[in-house]
Amino acid sequence: MLLPHPAGSGPITRMADGTIKQVSPLTGTEVWTVPGRAHRPLGVAASDPVPLDPEAHGRHCAFCHLRYLDTPPEKSRLVRSGTTWQTLRELPAHELTRTVAEFRRIPNLFEILSLDYWHVNYGYEVPGSVAARTRAYLADETGRAHVLAVLRARLLAGGLTPAQWEAMSTDERLAHASGLFGGGHDVVVARRHFVDGATHDDQLAASGTLTPEEHHRYTAFTVETMRSLYAANRYVRYVAVFQNWLRPAGASFDHLHKQLVAIDERGRQTEMELERLRTNPNLYNEVAVNYAGYANLVVAENDHAVAFAGFGHRYPTLEVYSKSPRSEPWEQTEEEVRGMSDLLHACHAATGTPVPTNEEWHHRPADVDMAMPWRVMLKWRVSTLAGFEGGTKINLNTIDPYSLRDMVVPRLYALRDAGAIAPVRIATECPCRPNSLHYGRGGF
Secondary structure, three states, X not given: OOOXXXXXXXXXXXXXXXXXXXXXXXXXXXXXXXXXXXXXXXXXXXXXXXXXXXXXOOOOOOOOOOOHHHOOOOOEEEEEXXXXXXXEEOOOHHHHHHOOOOEEEEEOOOOOOOHHHHHHHXXXXXXXXXXXXXXXXXXXXHHHHHHHHHHXXXXXXXXXXXXXXXXXXXXXXXXXXOHHHHOOEEEEEEOOOEOOOOOEOOOEOOHHHOOHHHHHHHHXXXXXXXXXXXXXXXOOOEEEEEEEEOHHHOOOOOOOEEEEEEEOOOOHHHHHHHHHHHHOOOHHHXXXXXXXXXXXXXXXXXXXXXXEEOOOOOOOEEEEEEOOOOOOHHHOOHHHHHHHHHHHXXXXXXXXXXXXXXXXXXXXXXXXXXXXXXXXXXXXXXXXXXXXXHHHXXXXXXXXXXXXXXXXXXXHHHHHHOOOOOOOEEHHHOOOOOOXXXXXXXXX
C-alpha cells in the first residue's frame, strides 16, 4: 500500500484533521487541500450529446483540415503515408489540399508579441529566406487572395471598419503581411477535431485519444518548432510552449493544438528557479523527483522520463521530467523525446478528454549558463481562483497529490492493459532511484 509522506518532513504537511498543506520548493506557492472540498465533479459539465452533421466533417472550426485557408499561411506540415512520416515545408497555397496534414505549424493570427514589437524595440528584420518566402507566396494568385482574406479578418477584429478596409489600396493591405510569415508566435494544430468515426459532439479528439506514435510525432514536431523559433531571432530569450485544452482552460477552439511564443524575457518563475539552482545545482532531483519518490507520488516511469503527482500547484498537476543529460529538447535523442512523449501521453489519457487542462513546457532559456531539465506540467483546471486566494495568496486546490495519484494510477493500469498507452512502468513498478535526472552530467 502506498502511504503519504510523514508530516513536516518536506514541502507537504498533513494536519491532524486531514488538511494537506503544500509549499512549492521551486516557486514558493502555498496550497491547501481541505477535507470535504474535493467532492466536486471533474471535467466540463455533461450535456446531451448532439449528433454530428456529416456535411460538416472537416469544417467544424478554423483549425479543421478542410479550412486550411481560414488560417495564416502554414510554415510546415507533417503528413503520413502508412508508417512513413514526412515534413513538408512552406507549401504554396495552391498545394495545401494535395495532402492531409496530421499536424500543421501555422502563425497565430493574434500574436502575443507581434513582428512590430521585435522591429520597434530591437530593430529586428525578418531573415532573407522569410522575405523571399513572402514574395513567392504573394506572387501566387491563390496565395495572394489567401493572405488578403486573412489580413482582412485580423484587421477587422482589431477595430478596422469594413469601409476603412475598402478604402485601403492593395499595397497598403499587404504592408501588414510580413507578420503572417515572420512572426514568433506559432500554433501546432492536430488533424482531428473529433475522433475518427465520431458520431456525436462529445467525442472530441484530445492528446489522450492519439496513439502513442501520433503523440510522439506531435511532441517531436513541437520540439522542432521551438528550435526554429530560437534560430530565427537572436533577441529571443525564451520560447514559451503550452497547450490549452477546452475553453475553461483558455482554448479558443475545442480543437487540439499547442502554442509557442518567442519572448524577450526568461519569465519570473525561471528567474526564481535560477536563484535556487545557483545555490544547489542538483535542485530538480532533490526537491522534485527524489522527493516524489520518497513520498510515493511517482505514477509512471520509463528509461528516459519520470511522471509524478506534483505538489505546490494551484491546480492538480501531473509533472513529467526528462532524465536526459541534454537540457535542450531539440538536442535530445529520438528515444529520449519519445520517452517524454510516452509519459505525457499516458498522463493525458489517464486524465480524460472532458477535463480542461493546461500543458506547460519548461526548459533552459537560451542565455542560461546552468543545466536545467526539460519538464512538462499537466494542470487540471477543475477549480476557480476566487477572493480567498486573492486576499491570502493561499491557494485552495481541491485534489491533494495523494488523491491525484490514487485517481491516476488505476487508470494507467487499465490503459496499459488495453494497449492504449505505451508499456510504461506504473507506481510500485517504478525504480524511483535517487538523482535519476541527468541534466547536470555532461549535457550542458
